[in-house]
Each structure stands twice: as structure tokens, then as C-alpha cells.
Amino acid sequence: MNRLKxxxxxxKNNILSIYFTAxxxxxxxxxxxxxxxxxxxxxxxxxxxxxxxxxxxxxxxxNSSQVAIENGMTLKILFQQLKDLRSRVSIPILLMGYxxxxxxxxxxxxxxxxxxxxxxxxxxxxxxxxxYEELYKDDFIKNGLSNIFLVTPQTSEERIRKIDxxxxxFIYLLSSxxxxxxDLNVSDAIGDYYQRVKDMNLNNPLIIGFGISDKQSFDRAxxxxxxxxVGTAFVKTLSDSTNYLAHIPSFIKKIxx
Amino acid sequence: MKIMDYxxxxxxxxxxxxxxxxxxxxxxxxxxxxxxxxxxxxxxxFQVELQNxxxxxxxxxxxxxxxxxxxxxxxxxxFLKREDLNHTGAHKINNTVGQIxxxxxxxxxxxxxxxxxxxxxxATATVCALKGLECVIYMGEVDIKRQAPNxxxxxxxGATVIPATSGSKTLKDATNEAMRxxxxxxxxxxxxIGSVVGPHPYPDMVxxxxxxxxxxTKKQLIEQTGSDQPDYVLACVGGGSNAMGMxxxxxxxxxxxxxxxxxxxxxxxxxxxxxxxxxxxxGVLHGSRTLLMQTEDGQVVEPYSISAGLxxxxxxxxxxxxxxxxxxxxxxxxxxxxxxACMLLSKLEGIIPAIETGHALAQLxxxxxxxxxxxxxxxxxxxxKDLDTFMKYFxx
Ligand SMILES: Cc1ncc(COP(=O)(O)O)c(C=O)c1O
Numbered sequence: 001m002n003r004l005k006x007x008x009x010x011x012k013n014n015i016l017s018i019y020f021t022a023x024x025x026x027x028x029x030x031x032x033x034x035x036x037x038x039x040x041x042x043x044x045x046x047x048x049x050x051x052x053x054x055x056x057x058x059x060x061x062x063n064s065s066q067v068a069i070e071n072g073m074t075l076k077i078l079f080q081q082l083k084d085l086r087s088r089v090s091i092p093i094l095l096m097g098y099x100x101x102x103x104x105x106x107x108x109x110x111x112x113x114x115x116x117x118x119x120x121x122x123x124x125x126x127x128x129x130x131x132y133e134e135l136y137k138d139d140f141i142k143n144g145l146s147n148i149f150l151v152t153p154q155t156s157e158e159r160i161r162k163i164d165x166x167x168x169x170f171i172y173l174l175s176s177x178x179x180x181x182x183d184l185n186v187s188d189a190i191g192d193y194y195q196r197v198k199d200m201n202l203n204n205p206l207i208i209g210f211g212i213s214d215k216q217s218f219d220r221a222x223x224x225x226x227x228x229x230v231g232t233a234f235v236k237t238l239s240d241s242t243n244y245l246a247h248i249p250s251f252i253k254k255i256x257x
Numbered sequence: 258m259k260i261m262d263y264x265x266x267x268x269x270x271x272x273x274x275x276x277x278x279x280x281x282x283x284x285x286x287x288x289x290x291x292x293x294x295x296x297x298x299x300x301x302x303f304q305v306e307l308q309n310x311x312x313x314x315x316x317x318x319x320x321x322x323x324x325x326x327x328x329x330x331x332x333x334x335x336f337l338k339r340e341d342l343n344h345t346g347a348h349k350i351n352n353t354v355g356q357i358x359x360x361x362x363x364x365x366x367x368x369x370x371x372x373x374x375x376x377x378x379x380a381t382a383t384v385c386a387l388k389g390l391e392c393v394i395y396m397g398e399v400d401i402k403r404q405a406p407n408x409x410x411x412x413x414x415g416a417t418v419i420p421a422t423s424g425s426k427t428l429k430d431a432t433n434e435a436m437r438x439x440x441x442x443x444x445x446x447x448x449x450i451g452s453v454v455g456p457h458p459y460p461d462m463v464x465x466x467x468x469x470x471x472x473x474t475k476k477q478l479i480e481q482t483g484s485d486q487p488d489y490v491l492a493c494v495g496g497g498s499n500a501m502g503m504x505x506x507x508x509x510x511x512x513x514x515x516x517x518x519x520x521x522x523x524x525x526x527x528x529x530x531x532x533x534x535x536x537x538x539x540g541v542l543h544g545s546r547t548l549l550m551q552t553e554d555g556q557v558v559e560p561y562s563i564s565a566g567l568x569x570x571x572x573x574x575x576x577x578x579x580x581x582x583x584x585x586x587x588x589x590x591x592x593x594x595x596x597x598a599c600m601l602l603s604k605l606e607g608i609i610p611a612i613e614t615g616h617a618l619a620q621l622x623x624x625x626x627x628x629x630x631x632x633x634x635x636x637x638x639x640x641x642k643d644l645d646t647f648m649k650y651f652x653x
Contacts, residue, residue, distance in 0.1 A: 052424065052556040053542065055436050056280040062423060074554035099278055100541045104555030125280040126541065130268075150281040154443060159284075177282040177443045 003092040004120045004146055004169040007044060008205045008226065015227025016041070016218070016256060017207060018234050019096065021048040021064035022081070023073025025241035030081045033238070034089045036245050040252035042091065043227065046123060049078055049097035056125045058181030060232045075105045082117035094148065094169075096123040111139040121146030121169045133166060146170075152177045153193045157200065164202040171204045173197060173225060175211045181232030182211065194224035215257045230255060263508045263575070263584060269457025272581060274548075274574035277456035278541045282440040286448075287544075289363065291458045297362050298355070298465065310354045311469065314387070315344050317351075319470075321477035321633070326605040333626035334482070337636045338474050340499065341610065347638030348467060348499040349380035353449055355466035357384040360447035367391045367446045371421075371435040373400055373428035373495065374566035374613065375407025376638055377451030382416035392416040395434040397427040400565045407642050425559035428495075428569045432543050452496025453573035456544030460501075460573050467502025474633055475506055482631055486513055489624070492635040493518045493616040494587070495531075495566045497573040499637035504585065514586070517576065518616040520562035521589035531560035533572045534580045534587035542570065548577040563592040563646065564612035566638075594619040596650050599640060611638035612646060 007015070018037050022030045034045055050065035050073055057065070078095075085093065095114060102110050102124060114122065122145055127136070132147060140147050146169030151160055154177055163171060175190055176182070197206060208221035209229035221228035237251050238244045269275050269291070277287050297303055311317040320339045328335045340348035353370075360368060368385050371394075372378030378394040385392035394411055398420045401408055411418050421430040432454075439448045453460040453467075475485040490507055492500035494517045507513045522530035530536060537548035542557060549571035550558040560570045572580075579585040590598075595615035602618055603609045610618065614637045626632065640647065647653060 050556075053429065053433050055433055055543075056282065056440060058437075066423075069556055076554070098541075100549075100551070100557070101555035103540060104538075104551065104553065126278045126544070128277055128279065131276060131278070152282050152285075152443075154285040155281065156285075174282065178441050179437045182441060 002120055002144060002146065004044065007092055008170065011043065012226055014222050015043045015207065016252070017044045017046060017227060017229040018042045019046040019048060019229060019231035020235055020238065021050055021061065021068050022078050023050060023068030023071045024064040024235070025067065025238050025244055027071040027073060029244070030078065031084060031088055032245060033248070034085070034093070036248040037252070038089050038091050040249045041256060042252060044092040044094065046094045046096045046229065049075055049095055049101060051098040051101055054098060056179055058179040058232065060181045060235050064235050064238070075101055075110070079113045079117060082119070086118035092120040093118065094121040094123055095119055099124055099127045107136050108139045111143040111145055114145060115143035119145065121148055123148040123172065125150060129163065129166065148172050150174055151197065153190070160197065160200060160202070164204055167204045169204065170207045170226070171202060172229070173206045173208045175208060178210055180210060198224050215255055218255050263579060263582070265457065265461045265575070271575045271578035273539070274546050274577040275457050275460065276546050277544055278546065279456045279544045280440065282443060283436070286439065286443055287456050290462070293363070294359065294458050294462050297359055303358055303362065306358055307355060311351070315350050315354060316342065317469065318473040318477070319343055321474055321481065323481065324606050327602065330605065331621050331626055332628055333630040333632050335621070335632045335634065336478070337608070337634055338470060338503065339636050340470065341608070341614070341636050341639035345376070345380050345383050346641060347376040347380065347611065348470060348502060348635070349377040349451060350383065351469055351502065352451065352463050352466040352498060353377070353380040353384045356447070356449045356462070357388055357390070360390070360449070361388060363447060365445060365447035367393070367442065368449055369393045369395070369435050369438050369446055370449045370451060371395045371428065371431040372451060373397070373431065373568055374564065374611070375400065375404040375411070375642060376566060378416070378418070379407050379410045381449050381451070382411040382414040385416065386414040393438065394418045395421050395431040395438070397421045397425070397431045399426040400428065400431070403646065404565055404642055405645070427565065429557065429560070436543065452498040453501045453575060454496040454543055454545065454571060460545065460575055463498050464501040464505060464575065467498050468505035470499070470502035470635060471504065471506040474503070478631070478633070486510060487631040487633045489514045489516060489630065489632045491516045491518065491617045491620055491632065493567065493613050493637060494572055494576060495569050495613060496571070497576040499635050501573065501575060503635040508584065515584065516586045516588060516620060518588050518590045518620050520564060520567035520595070520616055521591045522561040522563070524591055525589050529561035531562040531567055531569060532589040533570065535589060537571065545574045547571050547574040548580065564595065564616070566611070566613040567616065588620055588623070590616040590619045594622070598622070599647070600651065608636070609640035610636055611640050612643045614638055
């Protein structure tokens, strides 16, 4: 059974997900960080596979991707590293990245490799809904992988329904149309939008991402959604490349309170 | 024989290439454009304004000039389509004039654009000044240095120029930054992409606005030669907009041989090149599936060319299709070949072309031309912006 589904069946609120880039701050960091995050209390993880031109990312995640590439991280190496994933980490794992590296790897091969190492789902922000449906959906389903789509304040209700019908894990609700790591001033309008989506009673749970960096923003997200994702704020704490693992427990504690 | 279909289909693809590979944040903007661009462009009042601006502001039609001394040197009849004589000195303004009217009709208040050589940035700043709209231009840090006069021109016309400091600090990175800006300002901003790249409908829209080049050329050829069927049509390719404009009305006429010149930089296999059709593989960059230079792992390779306008790791999706279907022949021209061609045209015809254009001109050296052959070359821009590079290269 898909670990994501299990998680969402068991836990309906305060789910904390953490994003980090594979191969940052050092090539061998991937599984060590995942282990430490599980131990510290994260509920599921997004492991970024780096891309040279990450359009939807701000400077912090751009930099982590560039460093990871310089460190030699590739999809091939990531899948090798993840061979030990399931003997070391039991929480759900998603891979997150851009379409081009996945297409070069071959989407069918990518899905197979991901399933083999025990990955539960994939987030590819620049893979359009229509291409997913037409070209790649079968590969995802065959391998039991959830594909996670994004929704923004500008996404129409009709499109949200369509996304809901194609989603099998959760829906990634962006707090704003923004690149990652943008300082967002949380206005009441955002609350209205969260409420509007919540009131649609979708089949999939909602997880809020972008601009979540502390307990206050995490708690606020949990008023409307099953949980929230922290990316940039966590990647920043990893920049201390000699001692990055040591910061993880206190970081998680700070968010969860 | 069935004529190949070279045009965009209803899903936004040219054969295997194109589409709109964009994050959800950009979906409403792209969807709005996709649903409206053809209708807006077809409106009579849009057309009246466009035609007036092209005539009285841009200075169209641009002349088709029979270059007699160049023709004598190569033993053929060589015509230059003088896009260099447009206001702001290149073909880029054909597109920005069209898109600025479109942006106005969509109620946008703020314009963003990327630029490489600075020609598109200047052409965008120009139409923004004309319309009194806020203008933000992203330009790679490297390009800001090598195209300083264009940076000054943009600033004089009121644009804000923001350096792109990521990656190779050239056109690709400026495009990333412009897209990020658009993601963060999705409601009031229109992104004027400067070439036939990006998500559908941009490649189609930009090629429509540039198609005036071949539309005029056909009429001018009839007047000057009695036929609208040249033997060869040549253009340089960065993203591919002057080439698409130059080829547009010749695509279905398979007797006309179309040749596109890419930048080989220091040589196709030197590791310092931008010859995408040779070095590229199918992939996704800046919102479309196309040919692009990349590693086995799908990381985009940093291109190199002496000309900032050709320094791009991809080509527009329609070019990828025209390459795969072999309708257009793609050739690679080195820095040195392009520079010599610029010098030659300056000496023979008193026309100093842009280094980008030098790549198309250099192909003449490699062709076996016959006396009666009619050759049209898109003179995409003038060389004023490149004087610094010419001075250094030729020790002037
Ligand atoms: C004079 C000139 N020609 C050609 C180009 C290349 O662009 P495209 O391939 O879109 O025509 C540029 C780009 O800056 C240019 O300034």
C-alpha cells in the first residue's frame, strides 16, 4: 500500500513535510538528511533532484541545485543512493524536480526506478496536466506512484476539480503565485482562498506550501489544510556544510513547537 | 506528395515539439494568451494600429536591396532584406510593436522581457516608452558588459535593467529570471518574449508578428525580379525569430531552399559553441519541448558565441520541427567566419551588419551558387551595438 495514503488515512492535521535538494550540501548527504528528518519528527519528505534551470525556484533552492550539480549529483546517482532508502527511512518519500532531467532519463524508466527504491510519489512543477494525462499517466499508475499537482490562488475551480480527479496523494496548495522562498505577506485574501478550496470538499487532502518558515505560518496553514511543506527555510539551515545534520532536530522543533 | 505540415497544431505542437511546459503559476497567463491571441490580432482596430505603427514608427516596409558588389563576388543575385533599417536597428521591433498592442488590449500595466544582445530589450523599452508602460528588462551580467550601448539606450527610454547573475549569466539565465518575475507578478504583467521560443502560444505569436518580413519580401521580389520564388533564403538563428519571419511565407513552397545559420562559436566540437541543431537533443527548456544542448543527465549546457544574440542553448520548437523534417537546412558558422563576413559586407556594400547577421552572410562562402540564382538574406540587424567587439577583434 502507498505510504502516502496510509499517512493521510492516519493523520488528518499538522502533517509536516520537508523539502531538500539531493546532493546538497555534499553529495553523500541525501540519506543522512532523510534519516535525521524522520527521527526529528517530519511526516514525509520531498527530495529534490537538481536542474540547471529551475524556473519556479528562488535564489536559495537555485543555489542548492547548482551546488548539487557541481557536487556531481545526477538522477542515476540519486537512484543508486536511494537503494538503501527503505532500510533506513520509513516515512513517505516524494521526488521533486523539473521535467527535463526526468525526460532524459526516460519517464518510464524513471517511474520504474523510483518505485523500485520505494519512492511514493513525484512532483514535477513544469509537467503540464495535459501531457501527464496523455503521455505519462500510465507509467505513474503502473508503478504505484502518486503525481502531485500544484494549485495557486489563480487556479479556476474547474481546473482544481480536474486536478483533484487526476491526483492520487494530495494537492499542493501554493500560498501565492510565487517562486520558492519569496517573502510573502500573509494577507486575509490568502485565508479566503484557502477557505474557498477547503470548501470544495475535494477527494484529496490539501497540503500548503511556499512561504512556510516558522510555527506561526505552519499553524496558520493547518487551519485550512492537512499540513504544510517547508522548503527554502530548511535548505538555508543546511548551508553550514560541516555540521548540517546537527541543526535538523532544533529546526523541526521550531516549526512544530 | 502530401505537403508536410509545418504550422502549429491545435495542441500547440509542431510535430513532436512545442507545448506549454510551465508551472501551474503561469497557467492562467498562458491560457489567457492562448485563448485570445488570434482573435485579438484579427480585430480590425488591432490591425489598423499595428499597420500604422509598422509604417510610421518602425519605418516599414524595409527595403529589399540588391547588393551588386556582393553579388559579383559570389556570382549570383543577392538581395538583402534590410531589417537593420528598422527603428532601433533590428527585426526585434516587429514583434514588440505587436505584443505591446496585445498587452494593452489584455489590460496589462507592466511589461517584462529578457534580452541577449540587448536588441530585444531596446525594442521592448522603445514600445513601452511609446505607450507609457512600466518596463523591466532582464539581461545577463556578461551581456550587460559586452553590449553596453544597448543598456544605456534602454535606460534612456525609462526601462529598469536587472542583471541576471545565475548560471552562464547570458540569454538563457535572463529568460529564467523573466519567467520568475512573471510567476511572482502574474496578474498585471505581460511578458514580451523576444524570440520564437517559450510555451505555446509564444512561438506562433512571435512568428506571426515577424512574418511581415517574408510577406514584404515576396512582393518586393515580384517587383524586382518578376518572381516571388527565390532559389535560396538565408537567416541566422538564435532562438529563431528573424529566421521564422524570413521563412514564414516560403515554408510551403518546397522549391525555395531555406538555410538557417547557427553559431558554432569556436567550432562545433570545441566545447564552446551554440550550434543547437548539431549538439542538441530533444528536451524541455523555457516552457517548450525542443532541441537543446544538455548533458546526459538533462542539465542544460552553457552555450558560447561571440554574438550575444545567438548565445542560447536551444532553438524555437518550430525550428526543431523544421530541422527534423528537413524542410530547413541548419548550418554552423564559427565566430571567425561571422566576423570576416561582417567586414566583407562593410567593405563591399557600406553596410555594417550585426555579428548575429554575419553568421547568415558567412554561409555564402560555402554555397555553390549559379549566375541566375536569386538569394535573399535576412539582414536582421545593424552592427552599431557590436562596435566594441569589432574594435577588439580587428584591432581597429
Ligand atoms: C540582429 C540580431 N539578429 C538575430 C538575433 C537572434 O535572434 P532570433 O534568432 O530570434 O532572430 C538577434 C538577437 O538578439 C539580433 O539582435
